[in-house]
Amino acid sequence: MKKILVLTMILSIFLCSFSYAQESWIEWKNKTIEDLDKTWTIKFDNILDKSTIQDYYIFIKNIDGNLVNSDLFIKDDGKSVIVDPIDSFKEGEEYYLYISNNVKSEDGKILRKGVKMSFLRILKAKSIVLNKEEVSIEVGSAERLTVAVLPDYVINKKVIWKSENKKITKVSNKGKITVVSSGTTDIIAKGENTEIEERCKVIVIDQIPTVEVDNFDQLFDAIENGYKVDINDDKVKEAYERAEEIINEVMMI
Incomplete structure (x- = not known):
């Protein structure tokens, strides 16, 4: 036997x-x-x-x-x-x-x-990459972070999510950030059974400013600074909306 x-x-x-x-x-x-x-x-x-x-x-x-x-x-x-x-x-x-x-x-x-x-x-994860290093969120809204565990052939790609200050934000096991109150904190993504981690700085404010956008350069600047956008140009608006659709599709996977 x-x-x-x-x-x-x-x-x-x-x-x-x-x-x-x-x-x-x-x-x-x-x-x-x-x-x-x-x-x-x-x-x-x-x-x-x-x-x-x-x-x-x-x-x-x-x-x-x-x-x-x-x-x-x-x-x-x-x-x-x-x-x-x-x-x-x-x-x-x-x-x-x-x-x-x-x-x-x-x-x-x-x-x-x-x-x-x-x-x-196999090896344990060597690095973790988040889709954002810093994000601004309004009180009453939410944000989702996506993560890549490298190298690709690592079998255990499980990530442990943690908010450094739960009085400001909470985070789900899928990287969804929920705002509790205004302030600044870090969201930490850590590879399971490793010491590898990555952080995203989260700034929670009462209201995020809205800026008018007429071209792609202004759009990129607005996104980089975490502003809301009011897009006047149809081509820029179409490209922005398509990008949002792709991001949402990725988040659903």
Whole structure:
């Protein structure tokens, strides 16, 4: 019977008395690793036949089917095999650890089936980017921030949102800022299980000034300063409204 894969990444396999004419693989649940030189320990229930601990019976391949050069060692207990990669794993690339059913115990028992387990080499988030560094909000209104967690191949992109002063603003787990009272504070986006964070300065005022806009330069200046706009030019107005539609579509994703 197969034991559960524990957090220490020790694989446990039960050797049983079955003859097997052709290789067949049991696929184990995929895992993620952060160590680029991750060493795997495979623990069996029986003393192993050392002659069957070969790199063509226990090996690692990348997603293209190329072998990852590795050394194999049997531990002193005679039941555990260490797979030590010579080549480093590449970030964001998927790999497969294979354990053939040709591996035997000293008394001739073999695996019921070979084992195949995929794993992905990832890193924690290296940076967080917010769509705004500073924003002005009127009392009684709301604003939503969007966030990008980098690099793109990081699997855990969860962000923890926090208002530095909840008496001024609150923020939802999707980055929506709700105003409580006037003042200045920071909204903080922090990567889960990391120390990486990014801040947006939030200025809450009683009323945001409205400026008239006749061209794109004036529009950009108004937006940069957090003003409301009254657009007189039809082309500028159309471009501004389209931009708002795109932003709203992104926020809905």
